[in-house]
Amino acid sequence: MPLALQVLVQVSFSYLSTIAFAIIINVPHKALNLAGWAGAAGWLVYWGLMQLATGRMLANLLGALTIGLCGIVFSRLKKMPVIIFNIPGLVPLVPGATAYQAVRALVLGDLDEALSLTFRVAMVAGAIAVGFLLAQLVAEMTYRRPAKKLKA
Amino acid sequence: MENELLATCLLAGRIMIEGGSEMYRVDDTMTRIAQNAGAHSARVFTTPTGLFVGVDGPAAVQIAPVAQRGIDMEKVAGVNNLSRQFAAGALTLTQLHQALEKLDAHTPFFPVWLQILAAGLCSTTLMVIFAQAYDWFDMPLAALVGAAGFAVYYKVSRLTKLQFISELLGAFAVALFAWLGVRVGIGRSLNNIIIGAVMPLVPGVAITNSIRDMLAGHLLSGMARGMEAILSACAIGAGVAIIFRFF
Numbered sequence: 114m115p116l117a118l119q120v121l122v123q124v125s126f127s128y129l130s131t132i133a134f135a136i137i138i139n140v141p142h143k144a145l146n147l148a149g150w151a152g153a154a155g156w157l158v159y160w161g162l163m164q165l166a167t168g169r170m171l172a173n174l175l176g177a178l179t180i181g182l183c184g185i186v187f188s189r190l191k192k193m194p195v196i197i198f199n200i201p202g203l204v205p206l207v208p209g210a211t212a213y214q215a216v217r218a219l220v221l222g223d224l225d226e227a228l229s230l231t232f233r234v235a236m237v238a239g240a241i242a243v244g245f246l247l248a249q250l251v252a253e254m255t256y257r258r259p260a261k262k263l264k265a
Numbered sequence: 266m267e268n269e270l271l272a273t274c275l276l277a278g279r280i281m282i283e284g285g286s287e288m289y290r291v292d293d294t295m296t297r298i299a300q301n302a303g304a305h306s307a308r309v310f311t312t313p314t315g316l317f318v319g320v321d322g323p324a325a326v327q328i329a330p331v332a333q334r335g336i337d338m339e340k341v342a343g344v345n346n347l348s349r350q351f352a353a354g355a356l357t358l359t360q361l362h363q364a365l366e367k368l369d370a371h372t373p374f375f376p377v378w379l380q381i382l383a384a385g386l387c388s389t390t391l392m393v394i395f396a397q398a399y400d401w402f403d404m405p406l407a408a409l410v411g412a413a414g415f416a417v418y419y420k421v422s423r424l425t426k427l428q429f430i431s432e433l434l435g436a437f438a439v440a441l442f443a444w445l446g447v448r449v450g451i452g453r454s455l456n457n458i459i460i461g462a463v464m465p466l467v468p469g470v471a472i473t474n475s476i477r478d479m480l481a482g483h484l485l486s487g488m489a490r491g492m493e494a495i496l497s498a499c500a501i502g503a504g505v506a507i508i509f510r511f512f
Contacts, residue, residue, distance in 0.1 A: 114399060122399065126390040130464075133387035136375050137415070137465055138285075138336040156394070194345045196287060197338045200470050204387075209469025210395050210460045216502020221509060234472065242477040 120157070127156035127205045135201035144197050147187045151202035155180035159206055169233075173240040174247075176206050181248020195252075199245070208237040268325070270302045271318050273362045274309070275329040277344050278316045280369050282331050284340030287474065288313075288483040294348050298361070301352050313489045333426070334493065336470070343368045377419065384415030384465040392461025396454070406443070406452035411462035414439035418466055429500045435466050436504025444508055459505060466501055468494040 114122075131152025135145050159176030163169070184198040215230035274295045281291045291311050295318060299307030306321035313334055319326035344365065351361045375383075388411020389404045418435030425431065439462045446452045471494035479487030 119399075123394065126394050130387050130390035130394065133383040133385075133390065134465065135338075136383035137380055137387065138338055139340075139372070139374055140338040141342050144338075144342070192349070193342050194286070194290060196285075196290070197342055200285075200336070200338070200474075203470055203473060204464070205391065205394055207469030207473055209464060209467030209472075210391075212469060212472060212498040213460065213463055213467050213501055213505070216498050217506050217509070220502055220506035235476075238472045238476045241473045242480055245473075245477055246480055 123160050124153050124157055128153040131201045131204055134204045138201065140197055140201055141193070144187075144191060144193055147183075147191065148198045148201045151180050151183035151187060151198045152205055154183050155202055156205040170236060170240045173206060173237050174244040177203070177241040177244025178247050180206070181245045182251065185248060185252045203241065206241060208234045211237065268327075269358055269362060270299060270304055271320070271325060271327040273302075273358060273365065274298050274307070274318045275316055275327055276362065276365045276369065277348065278309075278311060278318070279329050279331055280340050280365060281344050282311070282313055282316070283333060283335060284338065284344075285334065285336035285474075286341045286344075287481075288478050288486040289481055290341075290345075291316075294344060298348055298351060302358050311483075312485050313493075334490075337372060339372050339374070340368065343372065380419070381412050381416050385409065385412030387411065387465050388414075388462040391464045392457055395460055396457040398454075398457065400454065400457065403452050403454055403458055406446040407458045407461045410439055410442045410446060410458060411465060413442050414462055415465045429496060432466055432497050432500040433504040436463055436501040437507055439463050439466075440505040440508035463501055463505065466497075468497040471497065 128149045132145055132149040135148045140148055155176045158179045159172045162172035162175060180199055180202040181195075184195045184202065187198045188195040211230055212234045215227050215234060218224075218230060219227035277298055278291050278295045281294060288311055292309050295309045295311070295316075296307055299309075299318070299320065304320045308319050308321075310317040314331055316329045316331065317326060347356065347361055347364050347368070350356045351358075356364065385408035389408035392403065392407045393399065414435050417438040418431050421434050422428065422431035440459055443452065443455055443458045443462060447455045447458070452458050471490060475487045475491035475494055477487075478490060
């Protein structure tokens with residue numbers, strides 16, 4: 114399949130899956146579209162880095178950082194909490210499928226496989242969490258005070 | 266006055282935790298409501314299973330247990346919005362309390378059919394994304410199976426408060442329908458279809474959030490949420506494994 118078509122499929126499918134998941138977790142209507150774009154951007158970064166063979170951890174970390182930064186920009190635009198964009202945006206990256214495979218391997222008696230998959234879940238979840246913390250750091254560094262004026 | 270302030274803080278915190286908010290946001294919102302109501306030295310202690318809030322001076326502390334936890338972003342956004350309005354002075358404390366009670370009782374929700382449809386869409390697109398195989402042939406079955414699994418999960422979770430059971434049965438339905446579909450010949454890769462179709466159920470977000478809570482210093486919350494996520498993962502894995510064991 115040509116690269117352009119692959120990118121198109123990756124972007125559109127991650128966008129759609131993010132919006133679909135956002136509907137399941139009851140994200141407010143007006144945030145749906147932007148949440149979808151946050152998910153697509155994060156997945157594109159992750160997928161691109163994986164194609165370049167940079168390793169799973171770095172790809173997850175930078176993917177999560179992208180989603181976190183998108184979340185911050187969108188939350189300031191829409192005046193909504195960041196997690197409304199972050200949580201659905203994360204769905205393509207999050208190690209849910211690996212967690213399920215780990216438990217399945219465990220139940221089927223394949224302990225070696227279960228152990229290595231469990232470890233991978235922990236590492237990936239850690240990488241994503243660090244990516245988010247970095248995004249939060251950026252947010253705190255660029256935090257402008259005018260928002261406070263409204264509250265005084 | 267003090268009682269209403271504490272009760273309003275607790276209600277806001279409880280709704281946010283039930284909606285799946287991060288812990289630091291719960292802390293922050295509760296402290297802010299207290300400060301905007303004039304109590305500058307409010308002390309807030311939050312865990313995913315219970316909340317404490319007190320003010321300096323009078324010996325007044327109130328607690329609230331949190332019985333159920335889910336993910337419902339409308340609740341988090343709603344409380345955030347009300348807290349902003351309160352901060353801007355558009356609402357009085359009594360109005361804020363009433364608005365929170367109303368939000369707690371009637372959170373607007375997407376209709377069930379739309380959620381089930383979304384579960385199908387989520388399953389089929391994520392299957393393609395995870396498998397990286399561009400296997401268009403399996404897409405319709407993955408969508409059907411994902412929607413059916415989510416519908417079972419939804420129905421059972423209305424019947425019982427045990428989340429473990431609804432996740433187990435949802436995953437069991439996913440595996441059963443996927444197996445039948447592959448048997449009938451409308452699907453090829455059983456593994457990929459199941460991975461896609463369990464995605465609306467799996468607690469990937471909960472695992473990540475729990476680690477994030479722990480890194481942010483909320484050790485207790487991180488452990489509690491992590492445990493909850495591990496239990497869900499076990500329920501889903503077991504539900505699917507039943508099929509692999511028997512057939």
